[in-house]
Amino acid sequence: MTTKYEQISSSLFVKNRKKFTEKMQSKSLAIFNSNDIYPVSSDSTMPFAQHRDIFYLSGVDQEESILLIFPDAYKEEHREILFLRETNEHIAIWEGEKLTKEKATEVSGVKSVFWLSDFDRIFYNLMNEAENIYLNRNEHYRAVLEVQTREDRFIERVKREFPLHKILRSNPILQHLRSVKExxxxxxxxxxxxxxxxxxxxxxxxxxxxxxxxxxxxxxxxxxxxxxxxxxxxxxxxxxxxxxxxxxxxxxxxxxxxxxxxxxxxxxxxxxxxxxxxxxxxxxxxxxxxxxxxxxxxxxxxxxxxxxxxxxxxxxxxxxxxxxxxxxxxxxxxxxxxxxxxxxxxxxxxxxxxxxxxxxxxxxxxxxxxxxxxxxxxxxxxxxxxxxxxxxxxxxxxxxxxxxxxxxxxxxxxxxxxxxxxxxxxxxxxxx
Structure with a gap:
């Protein structure tokens, strides 16, 4: 148990991803990043709060996680992928329990789980298959956007490394989906x-x-x-x-x-x-x-x-x-x-x-x-x-x-x- 609350059935997140993929254009993949842990000063940080979009689609409530959705991927195991921070004995001693690959599948219903160290290789190969990429940004009508987020840095990276791909926006889809509750x-x-x-x-x-x-x-x-x-x-x-x-x-x-x-x-x-x-x-x-x-x-x-x-x-x-x-x-x-x-x-x-x-x-x-x-x-x-x-x-x-x-x-x-x-x-x- 990595959270205070009781585990939510993965069926909710499976359903939410299905609703999202039904709204995607063909030959497109979508990426969702966790929030950063924000610094205060010295070595102090704010308590971690997960980005609500990746939580809505996966149930993963952990920093440095990435969800990739690519319904048209040639290989079935590439159609939904979670990338997680690899845990080890040092992290377990200092920070406590982190998601294993098995636990991440249990929480999210995503069968393909990799460590973050595999992300660049897999992402690059899948971008060669895809024509479009859905990127995510906070477009809420009340949002005040003064702090650069993990998503913002990823958007800059995609624009720099894949300038010929068409960029699409995830947020309008999520605005509709998340407004109606399961x-x-x-x-x-x-x-x-x-x-x-x-x-x-x-x-x-x-x-x-x-x-x-x-x-x-x-x-x-x-x-x-x-x-x-x-x-x-x-x-x-x-x-x-x-x-x-x-x-x-x-x-x-x-x-x-x-x-x-x-x-x-x-x-x-x-x-x-x-x-x-x-x-x-x-x-x-x-x-x-x-x-x-x-x-x-x-x-x-x-x-x-x-x-x-x-x-x-x-x-x-x-x-x-x-x-x-x-x-x-x-x-x-x-x-x-x-x-x-x-x-x-x-x-x-x-x-x-x-x-x-x-x-x-x-x-x-x-x-x-x-x-x-x-x-x-x-x-x-x-x-x-x-x-x-x-x-x-x-x-x-x-x-x-x-x-x-x-x-x-x-x-x-x-x-x-x-x-x-x-x-x-x-x-x-x-x-x-």
Whole structure:
């Protein structure tokens, strides 16, 4: 066992590779590289996190691994190949267990496994057979590309050594494939959500006036790791009082005061799959009437948005419909008046004063997962639903968020349906 999580059936990765190869042009091979281990300083490094694309296609969760896919290769053993870092006694003593060839086949379903020392020879020979090569780069619409990756270096190498081959892009294929989850993937996401639930229930009996935000973070990481998670799926937001009005507040270093609300945007990962939850709860276990009014308004917004997560809708139309509902809700609350709406900038509608971020994003192996925004919603896409109302003048902000699976018919399925969300339920658990 080289991972905390229980081994995933290789049938998932066999299925994922089949879907990818069906989208490839003929006479093409595709290469996928693991992430680097990134340095901090001296001999310190960040913990290794596998590139989600090679994990999606192989299940291999180890550095310096390469997956080669070449459906039209003359020899059957060259149609799928894994290349791994060769393990030895020294590595076993200093770093621990690494994948053997046999274990790599068991994990991935790939029968041909070679050590990295064989890569150059085999790759060169197969490129002589191929006309095209699929290369992989991060093309997510939120990506910030400042650090050169192992994939980037490989792209440079291919352009230099094989200038006459046609280069194709893997990412558009993966954007479509990864946006629709297999049942096994949804089951893994459910485990991540269940671990998050355990963390939240732990907090409801822990939080009280005087605790510090970082103490809350510590309670969560304890519960997550205890349940075979590597930890947080993303940097946790634990924002008490006015900190909740900073959308990406991550300092988590303030003391929680009596009468304040605390916004918890936290989620566990499991087997590289993410969960993404937000709850807003009273530090002293009791909402004020004003806090309750705004909280229930956000809950109404969330329930309305969830009702639109149906096949055939799309991300752009969905957010427009959500915005129209939020506008009506803010008029009802007196946060906006008719003149605000009549004079609004269509590129930044009036409701954005109090709800300035999007309502949903794709979820999966990445917290902000792959997905083409213009694609129509289909069954087994997974989205967050996370509206909020932010009131700096009143010293609090409220956001509520769950992870929803689109169904072929009927309402979306809530992976977080067992996590307390109603005012009365939260108060009861906090005062038990």
């Amino acid at each position: 049942p096994e993937e949804i089951a893994l996401m459910q485990i991540a959500c269940n671990i998050t639930e355990k963390g939240i229930r732990r907090l409801l009996s822990f939080i009280k006036p005087g605790v510090w935000e970082y103490e809350i973070e510590a309670e969560l990481i304890h519960e997550f790791i205890k349940n075979r998670s590597k930890g947080f799926a993303y940097t946790p937001i634990i924002a008490s009082g006015n900190n909740a009005n900073v959308l990406h507040y991550i300092a988590n270093n303030m003391q929680c005061k009596d009468g304040d609300l605390i916004l918890l945007d936290v989620g566990a990962e499991y087997a590289n799959y993410s969960s993404d939850l937000t709850r807003t709860i009273p530090v002293n276990g009791k909402f004020t009437e004003r806090q309750k009014q705004i909280y229930n308004a956000v809950l109404d917004m969330k329930n309305f948005a969830t009702s639109l997560l149906v096949p055939g809708n799309n991300w752009y139309d969905y957010h427009k419909e959500c915005g129209d509902f939020y506008t009506s809700k803010f008029l009802e609350l007196g946060l906006l008046d008719k003149a605000d709406v009549q004079n609004e900038d269509k590129n930044w509608p009036a409701y954005k004063k109090y709800m300035m971020h999007g309502t949903s994003h794709h979820m999966g192996l990445d917290t902000h997962d792959y997905g083409i925004l213009s694609d129509k919603f289909v069954e087994n896409m997974v989205f967050t639903v996370e509206p909020g109302i932010y009131l700096p003048a009143e010293g609090f902000g409220i956001r509520i968020e769950d992870d929803m699976v689109i169904q072929n018919s009927g309402p979306a399925f809530n992976l977080m349906k067992n996590i307390p969300i109603e005012v009365e339920e939260i108060e009861e658990l906090m005062n038990a």
